[in-house]
Amino acid sequence: MKMTKIEKTTMAKNIEQAKLDYMNKRSRKILFILLLALALVMTAIVSITLGAASVDLKTVIQVIGDLFVHNDAITDIQRDIVFSIRLPRIITAILVGMALSNAGLLMQGIFQNPLVSPYTLGVSNGASFGASLAIVFSSAFAFLNFGEFLLPIFAFAFAVLTMMMVYGIAKVASNSSSTLILAGVAIGYLFSALVSLIKYVSDMKDLPELVFWMMGSLSGVPTVGIVIMTVSITVSIILMMWFAWDLNIMSAGEETAVSLGVNYKKVKMMSFGISTLLTAVAVSFTGVIGFVGLVAPHITKMLIGNDYRYSVPAASLVGALLLLIADTIGRNIISPTILPVGIVTSMIGVPFFLYLIVRKRGK
Amino acid sequence: MELHVNDLKFGYTKKALVVKGISFSARSGQLISLIGPNGSGKTTIVKCINKILTPQSGSVMLNGKNVQKMPPIEMAKSIAYVPQFTNSYISGSVMDVVMMGRRPYIKWRVTNEDVEIVLKVLQELDLEPLVHEQFEELSGGQKQKILIARALVQNPDLYLFDEPISFLDIKNQMDIMELARNMVVKQNKAVIMVVHDLNMAMRYSDQVILLSSGAVEAAGLPKTVLNHEHIRTVYGVDIRILEESFIAPIYASAVV
Numbered sequence: 001m002k003m004t005k006i007e008k009t010t011m012a013k014n015i016e017q018a019k020l021d022y023m024n025k026r027s028r029k030i031l032f033i034l035l036l037a038l039a040l041v042m043t044a045i046v047s048i049t050l051g052a053a054s055v056d057l058k059t060v061i062q063v064i065g066d067l068f069v070h071n072d073a074i075t076d077i078q079r080d081i082v083f084s085i086r087l088p089r090i091i092t093a094i095l096v097g098m099a100l101s102n103a104g105l106l107m108q109g110i111f112q113n114p115l116v117s118p119y120t121l122g123v124s125n126g127a128s129f130g131a132s133l134a135i136v137f138s139s140a141f142a143f144l145n146f147g148e149f150l151l152p153i154f155a156f157a158f159a160v161l162t163m164m165m166v167y168g169i170a171k172v173a174s175n176s177s178s179t180l181i182l183a184g185v186a187i188g189y190l191f192s193a194l195v196s197l198i199k200y201v202s203d204m205k206d207l208p209e210l211v212f213w214m215m216g217s218l219s220g221v222p223t224v225g226i227v228i229m230t231v232s233i234t235v236s237i238i239l240m241m242w243f244a245w246d247l248n249i250m251s252a253g254e255e256t257a258v259s260l261g262v263n264y265k266k267v268k269m270m271s272f273g274i275s276t277l278l279t280a281v282a283v284s285f286t287g288v289i290g291f292v293g294l295v296a297p298h299i300t301k302m303l304i305g306n307d308y309r310y311s312v313p314a315a316s317l318v319g320a321l322l323l324l325i326a327d328t329i330g331r332n333i334i335s336p337t338i339l340p341v342g343i344v345t346s347m348i349g350v351p352f353f354l355y356l357i358v359r360k361r362g363k
Numbered sequence: 364m365e366l367h368v369n370d371l372k373f374g375y376t377k378k379a380l381v382v383k384g385i386s387f388s389a390r391s392g393q394l395i396s397l398i399g400p401n402g403s404g405k406t407t408i409v410k411c412i413n414k415i416l417t418p419q420s421g422s423v424m425l426n427g428k429n430v431q432k433m434p435p436i437e438m439a440k441s442i443a444y445v446p447q448f449t450n451s452y453i454s455g456s457v458m459d460v461v462m463m464g465r466r467p468y469i470k471w472r473v474t475n476e477d478v479e480i481v482l483k484v485l486q487e488l489d490l491e492p493l494v495h496e497q498f499e500e501l502s503g504g505q506k507q508k509i510l511i512a513r514a515l516v517q518n519p520d521l522y523l524f525d526e527p528i529s530f531l532d533i534k535n536q537m538d539i540m541e542l543a544r545n546m547v548v549k550q551n552k553a554v555i556m557v558v559h560d561l562n563m564a565m566r567y568s569d570q571v572i573l574l575s576s577g578a579v580e581a582a583g584l585p586k587t588v589l590n591h592e593h594i595r596t597v598y599g600v601d602i603r604i605l606e607e608s609f610i611a612p613i614y615a616s617a618v619v
Contacts, residue, residue, distance in 0.1 A: 014482075014486065014491060015479065015482045015483065015486065018478075018482045018491070018494060019475065019478050019479065019482065021495075022458065022478050023478075112452060244471070245466055245469060245471065248459075248463065249463050249466055251453070251454065251455075252453045252460070252463060253446075253452070253453075254415070255410070255415050255444070255446050256444075256446060256453075256463070258413070258414055258415045258435070259413050259414075259415065259439065259442070259443065259444035259446075259523075260439050260463060260464070260466045260467065260517070261435040261436040261437075261438060261439030261440075261466060261467045262435065262466070263435055301454075305455065305456070305459070306454050306455045306459065307455075307459065309471070
């Protein structure tokens, strides 16, 4: 079929137009990520001024300025509120939100399953078991000399152990995604039964701490914890961005990925490693915080699409925003009582998630 | 391009082989159809050719190089694969899905050239109006064509199509077979296609390989392979070949 000159010109024009569309879309995505980042900074600033003790924005600026130029008007209490209480808490919220959101994004992509969260494979149950051992049998493990790090170390170790068990079982069985999920759910039940057992035999004095831990809390994370989280998240985000194209294609399934030159087994292993690290680090310092890892990736994909080159930074920011907003509400809604952040995220997360399901069905 | 499949053996379990020592060759400018009953090993052979499955023994040589030892990216530049579309759930726009085919050439940033190649291929297949649509919301025929577009932007020497027309209406079947024929004739590519429609195989193939429980029953020109005896042995049905009809010369009926 021979094309006339006019047809050729319209064809070229269409291509130019479509190319422009593509470029515009790309710029819009980058702009959107920048806006999210701005929103996060604003929320963090607002959050730092809200709380049981009133510290207004001006004071916060003065306290921070005091670091560089000494200001006599600043009291020790104000300094403590900003640097020892609110700032670490806000940074923790941001980091944990980023960690869980990215872990969820990875898991949903690899499993090609929108219902998977960082906790689906039992990691949180394993971590809870480790934490409960550390809380209830702390004296028995005193010889390890872990001090205040006994709990996070145990939680982390059991989170990783759970993942290795699940992966090992799936590998022996058939290594398919459904076996992996089934093995994860089963191992998760096992550990949750063991946690119940520990609760059953534990002293009344240990029980509140255990229950409180399992609700998740962003307070009291040591500086070392913040450093560890920052390093883990930075490394993970760099790796996810580096392998963004491989991850994009893996969401179309193993066969397509292999035929397009992706080293599927390697990238899948790496993804499990990253997702386990992110989840385990977050859970071991802050307990089990639900729904961020499930909902944040969904919101991200709805807002910016599936391309990991954009969804990784966007999911980081969405997760951080979600958790920071939830925690700020939790700290202030019935102030001075602080609601555990796990409760608030689920309170916000569940209705939103249901809305997503209904909306999808409606389509 | 020359492909040599030598004594290929594969089994999903160690005991039962699905492919029991298959050999054949393909070169540029050839459309080869793999036909045979369900479970005769057609799809498995295709998956062994592009490393989705690792054969238990035997080799697949592409231009003298063993495909199993080829770096993944190099293989992806030479061989494109279109899976059965019913198996693919992909979220994302048509643009995103077709752009995946540029993966072997993209380092990180999508260049102007990549976008141009994708748009040109979409235009050639008359799919350009769908460029912003969500892949999942398309019809079966459109999805199948999009997956073929993805293979085209990969610009390989060899295309592997797994049942590209099985779930399509007659118009879409013809479109895709014509497209495959064009790739072979005009661009001197090679196409290996798993197909169930004997008439389509007869009409469009240069070579037909008829498989029966993991072994080659007959191979060669469509006319010599697709005859009464072979079809009866392999499928257990009687066929009549209508000399006067070019479009659908094979008429099959149950053995009585």
